[in-house]
Amino acid sequence: MNGFQWDWAFTWEVLPMILSAAKVTLLATLLGSIFAIFMGLVFALLRRSNRGVLRISVYWVVEFIRSTPLLVQIFFLYYVMPEFGISLSPLATGVLALGLHYGAYLSEVFRSGIDGIEKGQWEAARALNLSLLDTYKDIVLPQAIRPMIPATGNYIIAMFKETPQLSAITLLEMLQIAKIIGSENFRYLEPFTLVGILYLVFSIAAAYGIHQVERRFPKEGFSLK
Amino acid sequence: MNAPIIEFKNVKKCFGDTVIFSDFNFKVEENEIVSIIGPSGSGKSTLLRILMTLEGIDGGYINVAGESLWHMPWQGQYVPANGKHLHKMRHHLGMVFQHFNLFPHMTVKRNITEAPMRVKGISREEAEASAEKLLKLVGLSDKADSYPNDLSGGQKQRVGIARALAMKPSILLLDEITSALDPELVDEVLDVIRNLVKEDSFTMLLVTHEMYFAREISDRVCFFDNGAIVEEGAPETIFTQPKEERTKAFLNAYLGNNS
Numbered sequence: 388m389n390g391f392q393w394d395w396a397f398t399w400e401v402l403p404m405i406l407s408a409a410k411v412t413l414l415a416t417l418l419g420s421i422f423a424i425f426m427g428l429v430f431a432l433l434r435r436s437n438r439g440v441l442r443i444s445v446y447w448v449v450e451f452i453r454s455t456p457l458l459v460q461i462f463f464l465y466y467v468m469p470e471f472g473i474s475l476s477p478l479a480t481g482v483l484a485l486g487l488h489y490g491a492y493l494s495e496v497f498r499s500g501i502d503g504i505e506k507g508q509w510e511a512a513r514a515l516n517l518s519l520l521d522t523y524k525d526i527v528l529p530q531a532i533r534p535m536i537p538a539t540g541n542y543i544i545a546m547f548k549e550t551p552q553l554s555a556i557t558l559l560e561m562l563q564i565a566k567i568i569g570s571e572n573f574r575y576l577e578p579f580t581l582v583g584i585l586y587l588v589f590s591i592a593a594a595y596g597i598h599q600v601e602r603r604f605p606k607e608g609f610s611l612k
Numbered sequence: 613m614n615a616p617i618i619e620f621k622n623v624k625k626c627f628g629d630t631v632i633f634s635d636f637n638f639k640v641e642e643n644e645i646v647s648i649i650g651p652s653g654s655g656k657s658t659l660l661r662i663l664m665t666l667e668g669i670d671g672g673y674i675n676v677a678g679e680s681l682w683h684m685p686w687q688g689q690y691v692p693a694n695g696k697h698l699h700k701m702r703h704h705l706g707m708v709f710q711h712f713n714l715f716p717h718m719t720v721k722r723n724i725t726e727a728p729m730r731v732k733g734i735s736r737e738e739a740e741a742s743a744e745k746l747l748k749l750v751g752l753s754d755k756a757d758s759y760p761n762d763l764s765g766g767q768k769q770r771v772g773i774a775r776a777l778a779m780k781p782s783i784l785l786l787d788e789i790t791s792a793l794d795p796e797l798v799d800e801v802l803d804v805i806r807n808l809v810k811e812d813s814f815t816m817l818l819v820t821h822e823m824y825f826a827r828e829i830s831d832r833v834c835f836f837d838n839g840a841i842v843e844e845g846a847p848e849t850i851f852t853q854p855k856e857e858r859t860k861a862f863l864n865a866y867l868g869n870n871s
Contacts, residue, residue: 507713514664514707515727515779516699525726529717607761608717611726 408564416547419485426490431497452491465556481553496538500531530608540597617642624671633839643813647826650836656819660785664707706781710788712768714760721756746774766797786818835859
């Protein structure tokens with residue numbers, strides 16, 4: 388029953404390994420977020436297209452992604468795509484899966500943010516003959532960003548907490564390393580506790596950071612001079 | 613006489629089951645200033661919004677500067693205009709909105725330079741030089757770097773005018789540009805328009821509730837009711853000797869019985 392005794396020496400010994408695995412977790416989250424924001428924007432804009440077929444197809448793609456488990460998507464990308472000649476590293480697969488999955492959720496956030504822009508802004512843009520691209524880029528998105536920040540931040544934190552699912556395709560992220568350390572040393576208490584604490588610390592820091600970004604962001608939107 | 617710069621022919625416009633125009637005909641000559649007055653809901657603003665391509669039409673034809681606005685020739689017939697055609701046609705037109713619709717995240721200067729830079733591809737230096745001239749014209753040279761939310765309503769609307777002028781439209785559409793303003797701010801906006809028409813010739817179509825202004829500035833006044841022109845003519849005639857009962861009733865309600 389020695390497992391219930393906290394071993395500080397062991398803690399310090401395994402901490403560097405877990406921290407270096409934390410880099411993999413953070414990297415997957417960072418790249419996953421960038422890809423998810425990109426995909427979310429693409430989905431949101433396509434769902435506003437005036438081509439009905441496109442709009443409805445994208446709606447169903449988004450519904451499909453949101454209604455199936457992330458783990459299924461991860462397995463599909465990792466084990467099935469090679470049969471079609473596309474084989475990616477665990478990290479690349481993980482980033483792709485996280486990006487698609489959370490991109491589907493973010494598309495709803497972005498869509499409601501874009502819908503929140505007053506009709507008068509679109510009309511002014513049209514009267515000034517701005518192209519659709521310039522209207523989004525210069526008029527709509529800069530104003531829509533601020534209300535999108537809190538929900539986007541929450542999804543990114545949620546994504547961060549889902550990264551252990553990538554251990555299923557052998558990505559050596561925090562939890563996977565902790566499990567390996569545990570099974571090699573027959574001690575699980577310290578590695579798993581450290582992983583839990585690191586998740587807590589990163590999540591709180593991220594939530595605080597997101598709140599600060601939101602607070603400092605100009606109310607009128609990203610300013611253009 | 614030249615062909616009219618704006619011509620509506622048998623135009624039909626509905627919002628759902630509500631018919632705004634059933635068979636609307638209307639002409640504006642080049643460099644003519646036309647005021648449109650009338651009760652709310654009579655289709656005054658819709659007329660301007662159709663011209664600015666913010667609303668489509670359900671029938672008829674509209675010509676602007678010798679070309680069809682909502683239609684284009686294709687294989688020998690007229691078909692509904694595509695985005696490219698509308699984009700080309702919008703170069704003729706500029707609009708100032710009742711609620712300003714300034715871009716709140718842009719400085720005053722950028723509000724004015726945005727479209728010339730993006731649409732006409734003018735360099736930033738050139739666009740800013742022209743914005744400075746326009747700001748001088750509307751008396752807001754010191755506000756170039758302010759944001760719209762730091763301005764009064766009257767100042768916002770003067771920026772709105774400068775922003776529309778920056779695209780050098782040949783036809784200016786003014787949609788109740790003083791209706792959202794406190795009474796004491798109305799004149800600073802109207803003065804800008806007064807100076808504008810003094811210095812340059814414009815085709816101008818304005819929807820307004822400022823009867824004195826309509827009388828003073830217009831070449832022609834049209835009284836609108838229920839999607840039709842009930843009466844039109846020189847401002848003096850409309851305001852002093854209206855023929856139609858509906859015009860008289862409307863003007864009495866607006867101006868009191870002393871007119």
